[in-house]
Amino acid sequence: MEEEDISWAHNLDVILFSDAAWDKQEMLEAFLPGRRFVVAEKEGRLGWAGMDASGTRAHILSIDVEPNFQGRGVGTALISSLLSSAQRMGKAKCVLEVACSNAPALALYKKFGFSAKGRIKGYYSPSLDALVMEKDLD
Ligand SMILES: CC(C)(COP(=O)(O)OP(=O)(O)OC[C@H]1O[C@@H](n2cnc3c(N)ncnc32)[C@H](O)[C@@H]1OP(=O)(O)O)[C@@H](O)C(=O)NCCC(=O)NCCS
Incomplete structure (x- = not known):
């Protein structure tokens, strides 16, 4: 995820979670050390997911897929990407x-x-x- 993705990611979270959506400030925490946030793209942004890997365990924080693209493998791609990162960082477990x-x-x-x-x-x-x-994770 890049800073230019934040408005889109926040808007999607509002569409999916209304009042319980992340606020924009929380979204900026994507860039804190130990955080890994990813965007799935194919001719446009389809979804995003975020993980905190600053502790001993990786912690998946959120995953959002555009409503029109749900059920088409985007969530699978995002979780695969986060789990691969967590493994590369040597984390033994992932929680959510x-x-x-x-x-x-x-x-x-x-x-x-x-x-x-x-x-x-x-x-x-x-x-x-x-x-x-x-x-x-192994
Ligand atoms: C949950 C969510 C991220 C899944 O993403 P997705 O891109 O739709 O998921 P995929 O297409 O990769 O499907 C993955 C698996 O989820 C399951 N699944 C997907 N949509 C489903 C549905 N409507 N009902 C039941 N199971 C479903 C299936 O087991 C599927 O695996 P399979 O296709 O191999 O059988 C997406 O529905 C979403 O953004 N929901 C709203 C936000 C949300 O609830 N986020 C989770 C917060 S914890």
């Missing part, structure tokens, strides 16, 4: 949080071998829990 009601995201992460290790009550809203998912 996902809304327990988000079937497409759960299916995407399970496809990559993530499994649920815990649940955080009220993480997204009082009635929406997060599943904490984890995958060993």
